[in-house]
Amino acid sequence: MAQLIVALDVPSAGKAEELVDALYELDVIVKVGLEALCGYPERILSYCEARDVRTFVDAKLHDIPRTVGAAVAQLVRPGVHIINVHALGGLEMMQAAVESAAGRAGELGIEPPRILAVTLLTSIAPEDLNELGLQGGPGENAIRLAALARDAGCAGVVCSAQEAGDLKRFFGDDFLTLTPGIRPIGSAHGDQKRVTTPAQAVAAGADYLVVGRPIVEAADPLAAAKAILEEMSVRA
Numbered sequence: 001m002a003q004l005i006v007a008l009d010v011p012s013a014g015k016a017e018e019l020v021d022a023l024y025e026l027d028v029i030v031k032v033g034l035e036a037l038c039g040y041p042e043r044i045l046s047y048c049e050a051r052d053v054r055t056f057v058d059a060k061l062h063d064i065p066r067t068v069g070a071a072v073a074q075l076v077r078p079g080v081h082i083i084n085v086h087a088l089g090g091l092e093m094m095q096a097a098v099e100s101a102a103g104r105a106g107e108l109g110i111e112p113p114r115i116l117a118v119t120l121l122t123s124i125a126p127e128d129l130n131e132l133g134l135q136g137g138p139g140e141n142a143i144r145l146a147a148l149a150r151d152a153g154c155a156g157v158v159c160s161a162q163e164a165g166d167l168k169r170f171f172g173d174d175f176l177t178l179t180p181g182i183r184p185i186g187s188a189h190g191d192q193k194r195v196t197t198p199a200q201a202v203a204a205g206a207d208y209l210v211v212g213r214p215i216v217e218a219a220d221p222l223a224a225a226k227a228i229l230e231e232m233s234v235r236a
Contacts, residue, residue, distance in 0.1 A: 002202045002232055005056050005178070006225060007031040007212030013040035017047050022221050024051065026229070029081055031210055033058040045077065054081040056178075056208075060118055061097065062086035069096035072115070076104040080113045082178070082208075084158055087117035087145035094152030114176065117149035118158040122181030122195065139163050143170055150175060161201035161209075168205040178208040184228055198231035 006028050008016040013036075020030060032055050036044050048055045057075050061068045061084070068085060075083050085097045098115045105112035119142040120129075126137055134141050142163040147170075149157050156176025159167060164177040181195040201209050211228055218224035 002206055003029060003208050004225065004229055004232065005029040005031050005208050005210045006215050006221075007033060007058075007180075007210055008044065008216070009033050009035050009212050010216055011035065011039065013043045013047075016040070016044050019216055019221055020048060020051060020053055023215075023225055024053070026222070026225055028225065029054045029056050029208070031056045031058050031212070034060070045080075049077060049079045053079060055079055056082040056084075056210075057113075058084055060084055060086055062089045063093070065093045065096035068093050069100035072097045072100040073104040076101055076108065076110075076113060078108070078110055082114045082116055084116045084118055084178075085154075087119055087149050087157065091148055091152050094149055094154055098153040114155035115153075116156050116158050116176065116178055117145065117152070117154045119145040119149075119163070120159070122160050122179075139166055142167065146171060146175070156207070161196040161204045161206050164201065164206045165204040173205070176207045177205065178210065179204075179206040180210040182209045182211050182228075184211075184214050184231055198228050199234050202232050 006023055008019055008030050010016050016036060030053055032044055037059060057080055061071055072083055085094055094117055101112045101115055120138055142159050146157045146167050150171055158178045160181055161179040164179055167177055179201050182198055182201055183195045198209055215221050215224045
């Protein structure tokens with residue numbers, strides 16, 4: 001069953017903690033992204049750990065294998081459910097992330113987090129690919145990078161829900177897909193280019209749906225999250 005991830009993309013630790021508390025009864029996963037990781041990493045990760053709230057550390061690591069492996073080891077802690085890296089970092093880099101996560105989790109006596117590889121950002125439109133030197137459409141690139149991630153031992157990939165169905169058909173249901181760019185019907189797309197509704201993402205086979213602004217900027221984040229969970233329960 002698909003799970004909802006709420007993006008804590010807010011400028012202060014206090015606001016992030018308020019959102020964790022507001023959504024606590026729903027048992028959702030919360031995304032700690034670059035804004036939090038650059039601004040208040042220890043505070044929010046410790047808060048989520050103390051509250052026994054699962055986190056997706058959206059670090060999007062992309063560096064040489066040794067550096068990424070060392071960074072992953074620093075991020076592994078109780079409650080961290082997912083850590084992501086960029087598939088464009090290559091096979092060895094992703095392998096280093098997977099091995100480091102397993103090794104550090106073993107030292108702590110906890111389950112290792114799932115390492116997922118980012119294929120293409122959902123803010124990238126098909127016409128942007130030529131500028132990046134990537135041949136083919138978003139689907140072709142996502143499949144190629146997902147194959148590399150699978151070979152590296154990653155549990156799955158971060159991709160648009162528009163590619164999730166094809167990836168499931170190619171790699172099977174056990175290969176996880178985490179899909180940003182989810183917008184409820186009637187919501188503004190913002191800087192996202194390849195977007196889908198919650199129901200469409202679930203129908204495509206997405207395992208995790210990331211929603212940020214439609215929840216965190218809502219007057220009532222709990223009610224907004226409940227409405228999205230309701231959309232997720234209805235097949236497109």
